[in-house]
Structures are given as structure tokens and as C-alpha cells.
Amino acid sequence: MSILLEEKQRAFAELREIKANLAARGWFPATSGNLSVRVGDFEPEQFTFAITSSGRDKSVQTPEDFLLVNEKGVATEATNLKPSAETLIHSEIYRLTGAGAIFHVHTIFNNLVSELYWERKSIPVDGVELIKAFNIWDEEAQIEIPILPNYAEIPRIAALVEDAIIPRIPGIVLRKHGIYAWGANAFEAKRHLEAFEFLFEYVYRSHLLNK
Numbered sequence: 015m016s017i018l019l020e021e022k023q024r025a026f027a028e029l030r031e032i033k034a035n036l037a038a039r040g041w042f043p044a045t046s047g048n049l050s051v052r053v054g055d056f057e058p059e060q061f062t063f064a065i066t067s068s069g070r071d072k073s074v075q076t077p078e079d080f081l082l083v084n085e086k087g088v089a090t091e092a093t094n095l096k097p098s099a100e101t102l103i104h105s106e107i108y109r110l111t112g113a114g115a116i117f118h119v120h121t122i123f124n125n126l127v128s129e130l131y132w133e134r135k136s137i138p139v140d141g142v143e144l145i146k147a148f149n150i151w152d153e154e155a156q157i158e159i160p161i162l163p164n165y166a167e168i169p170r171i172a173a174l175v176e177d178a179i180i181p182r183i184p185g186i187v188l189r190k191h192g193i194y195a196w197g198a199n200a201f202e203a204k205r206h207l208e209a210f211e212f213l214f215e216y217v218y219r220s221h222l223l224n225k
């Protein structure tokens with residue numbers, strides 16, 4: 015699949031902007047986190063996406079921050095850059111959802127609630143207005159946000175994604191690790207990520223209040 019230079023530049027510019035925005039909130043501590051945006055045509059078995067390079071300080075902007083990879087996570091252009099260590103999780107989410115963008119961050123609140131609700135394997139949220147950010151408009155909606163184990167081997171986590179995805183919930187949490195939030199495009203993925211983080215803080219604080 016050939017990607018036009020223009021499409022690549024647009025994707026990198028989008029990632030650069032979202033990276034700076036999320037970094038300003040402190041959502042990439044210690045080089046953690048990764049971001050991707052899909053580029054070009056999509057078929058579940060063949061697609062391309064732009065993703066952050068691995069291990070870099072995501073709070074600084076450099077010419078080496080992003081690269082293009084295919085659905086197997088292999089670079090599609092000659093480069094010395096290494097894609098995110100978690101690229102296979104992005105690939106699997108794209109394959110299964112056809113999303114346009116995926117953002118992954120580690121925060122204190124997503125780590126805390128993933129442990130608090132680990133045995134349940136999902137984080138319950140009841141009747142909070144911001145659930146509407148997921149386009150769920152029922153009054154007093156109740157949702158469950160899935161939690162997966164944080165295995166050291168990324169392919170083992172990727173293999174669990176298919177069974178974990180709940181179609182109306184655009185995110186998955188890894189235990190004591192972080193969240194993957196996605197959307198049809200970068201605007202929607204950011205809205206979803208912000209909603210998840212708001213809800214995690216709400217869930218954690220209400221747990222303390224009810225103790």
C-alpha cells in the first residue's frame with residue numbers, strides 16, 4: 015500500500031500536536047506512553063499507521079519522533095527508528111475496530127483503578143455524565159471498562175485484546191500499566207482518553223469517600 019507524502023506529513027503533524035498536548039498534562043512520565051494515527055486505506059488484514067518511536071522522551075519534539083508501520087508493526091520505509099514496544103497492541107486494536115487513532119498513557123489514576131478492580135476484570139462506572147463522551151446517552155448509564163493483565167510479552171497481551179473489547183467502550187486498561195483509548199480519528203480518540211481519565215479519577219475518589 016503506498017502512502018502519499020502528504021498523508022504521512024498530516025499524520026505526523028497530528029501526532030506532534032497531540033503529543034505536546036498530552037505531555038503538558040504530565041501524561042507521559044518517564045518516556046511512557048505511545049500514540050498512533052492510521053494512514054491510507056483500511057482492510058483488517060492490510061493497513062498502515064504512524065506511531066511514536068520507542069523509548070523517547072515524549073515531552074520533547076524532535077524529527078525522530080514518529081515512523082510508519084504496517085499491520086504487522088514493521089516499518090514501511092527505511093529508517094533507524096524503532097516503533098513503540100507496544101505497537102502490536104495498536105495493530106490488534108486497528109484490526110478489530112477499524113479505528114483511526116489510538117492513544118496510550120500511564121497515569122496514577124488509571125494505574126490505581128486497574129488494581130482496585132483487578133479481580134472484577136473491569137472498572138465499573140455508574141451514571142456519570144461524562145459517559146456521554148462515548149456516545150452513550152442512556153440516563154444513568156452503567157459501563158464496565160475492561161482490564162487486561164500486564165504481561166511482559168506484548169504478543170501475549172495482544173492475543174487477549176479481541177475477547178476484551180466491548181464494542182461501545184473505546185478503551186482497554188492494562189493492570190498497573192495504563193490505558194489504550196481509540197476513536198474514529200485523533201479528535202475522537204482524545205475526547206475518549208480525556209473522558210476515561212476523568213472517570214478513573216472519579217471512581218478512585220468516590221471509592222475513598224465511601225470507605
Ligand SMILES: CSCCC(=O)C(=O)COP(=O)(O)O
Pocket residue numbers: 044045046047048066067068069070097098099100118
Ligand atoms: C518506561 S515505560 C515502559 C514501556 C511502556 O509501557 C510504554 O508505554 C512506552 O513504550 P514505548 O516503546 O512506546 O516508548
Ligand SMILES: [Zn+2]
Pocket residue numbers: 046047048100118120191192
Ligand atoms: Zn505503556
